[in-house]
Amino acid sequence: MGLGSTAKKIQTLSDRAEAMYKQVQKLQQRITGLEEKTDETHDTVTRLDHQLTEQRQLLLALAEEQGIDGEEILAEAAIDEVDVDADDSASSEAETTAGETTAE
Known part of the structure; x- marks a missing residue:
C-alpha cells in the first residue's frame, strides 16, 4: 500500500469526521432550541394554571353570592x-x- 492510498483514506476519514462534527453542532443547536421552548412552555403552563386557579376562586365566590x-x-x-x-x-x-x- 502506497502513501497516496493512505493519504486518500486519511482525507476521506477527515471529511467524514468534519461532516459528523457539523451534524453534532446542528443537533446541539436543535437541543438548545428545544430546551428554550420547553422552558417557555413550562412558564406559560404555570402562568395559565395560576390564572385558572384565580378564575375558579372567582367563579366559586360569585356562585356563593348567588346562592349556588x-x-x-x-x-x-x-x-x-x-x-x-x-x-x-x-x-x-x-x-x-x-x-x-x-x-x-
Missing part, C-alpha cells in the same frame, strides 16, 4: 367527565374487539 353551591356543580361535572371517559374507553375497546373479530 359551586363545589357541588364541580363535583357533578367531574363525575360526568369520568362517565364520558369510561364510555369512550369502552367504545374504543368494543371497536378494537370488533376489528379483531372481523380480521379473523
Whole structure:
C-alpha cells in the first residue's frame, strides 16, 4: 500500500469526521432550541394554571353570592367527565374487539 492510498483514506476519514462534527453542532443547536421552548412552555403552563386557579376562586365566590353551591356543580361535572371517559374507553375497546373479530 502506497502513501497516496493512505493519504486518500486519511482525507476521506477527515471529511467524514468534519461532516459528523457539523451534524453534532446542528443537533446541539436543535437541543438548545428545544430546551428554550420547553422552558417557555413550562412558564406559560404555570402562568395559565395560576390564572385558572384565580378564575375558579372567582367563579366559586360569585356562585356563593348567588346562592349556588359551586363545589357541588364541580363535583357533578367531574363525575360526568369520568362517565364520558369510561364510555369512550369502552367504545374504543368494543371497536378494537370488533376489528379483531372481523380480521379473523
